[in-house]
Amino acid sequence: MRYTSIEAEQRYDAVVGVAPRTVVGLDFDGTLAPIVDDPTRAHIHPDGAEVLVELAAEVAAIAVITGRPARQALDLGGLEAVGDALQAAGKELFVFGQYGNERWSSGRRRILGARPPRGLAAFERDLPRTLRRAGASEAFVEDKGLAVAVHTRRLPDPDAAFERLLPPLRELAHTHGLVLEPGRAVIEVRSPGSHKGMVVNRLAAVLDAEGFVFAGxxxxxxxxxxxxxxxxxxxxxTLRVCSASDEQSVLVEMSDVVVPGPEGVLDLLRRLARDARDRRA
Structure with missing residues (x-):
């Protein structure tokens, strides 16, 4: 765990001081779950569920905010069982899938979602031709229902394929009124107008948060x-936590704390729970 400044260490202490009124938001892939070649096998870190339950005792609420469909996150994370444990303790777990277009909570127990965006079906129809022209026909295409993700991680040269695909996929997305979101060996295309920042603002307002932690x-x-x-x-x-990797560094400069991947995130959450518990005692 590395603070990026003296002010960042002070921000951590401030969050500990208001932990009972703090919301903790967490990305899924690369934050709670290690990045793997097959995204359908990206299970939460083995210690994840235990740490989330421990943390929930000290904070107002926990929210998993992901680009994945909510059902995938629930299944790969074992989050329904985590939600049961939190509900029994009088706390709530939220899961926001597809950048907030899908919502689930341990209190309501069902997924509420939007309809697929206009243009997505046409985008998928044109996608194979675009992949062939870019020499990436073997890229793994993941249909998320409300979005499409093109993964290059399995290709012989993932970085080169990613760079070749980015311009034509951006053009194709624009043609069909969609937006493109590049990631770690993945290019996602979805509807405009929804992003994780909107979820953060909504949670902070609805839960009247005095503290907010987000890790991504x-x-x-x-x-x-x-x-x-x-x-x-x-x-x-507030506290912004970067789950750092060799593949992506843009969040480092925006962060208060930098940790080494999902294991580092869980170590930080354990520490936050412990320090909040000690402060309460």
Whole structure:
């Protein structure tokens, strides 16, 4: 765990001081779950569920905010069982899938979602031709229902394929009224107008949060970091945590704390729970 400044260490202490009124937001892939070649096998870190239950005793609520479909996150994370444990303790777990277009909570127990965006079906129809022209026909295409993700990690040269695909996929997305979100060996195309920052703002308002922690690892988390920064300017105690990797560094400069991947994130959450418990005692 590395603080990026003296002020960052002070921000951590401020969050500990208001832990009972703090919301903890967490990305899934690369933050709670290690990045793997097959995204359908990206299970939460083995210690994840235990740490989330421990942390929930000290904070107002925990929210998993991901680009994945909510059902995938629930299944790969074992989050319904985590939600049961939190509900029994009088706390709530939220899961926001597809950048907030899908919502689940341990209190309501069902997924509420939007319809697929206009243009997505046409994008998928044109996608195979675009992949062939870019020499990436073997890229893994993941249909998320409300979005499409093109993964290059399995290709012989993932980085080169990613760079070749980015311009034509951006053009194709624009043609069909969609937006493109680059990530770690993945390019996601989805509807405009929804991002993780909107979820952060909604949670902070609905839960009347006095503190907000967000941990992420990739470009899709930038808006969440920006939203947390704005909350800090409004007087909310905030902490931005980068789950660092060799593949992506953009969040490092925006962060208060940098940790080594999902294991580092869980170590930080354990420490936060322990320090909040000690402060309460």
């Amino acid at each position: 690892d990739d470009l899709g988390d930038v808006e969440a970091f920006e939203a947390v920064d704005e909350l800090g300017k409004q007087g909310v105690a």
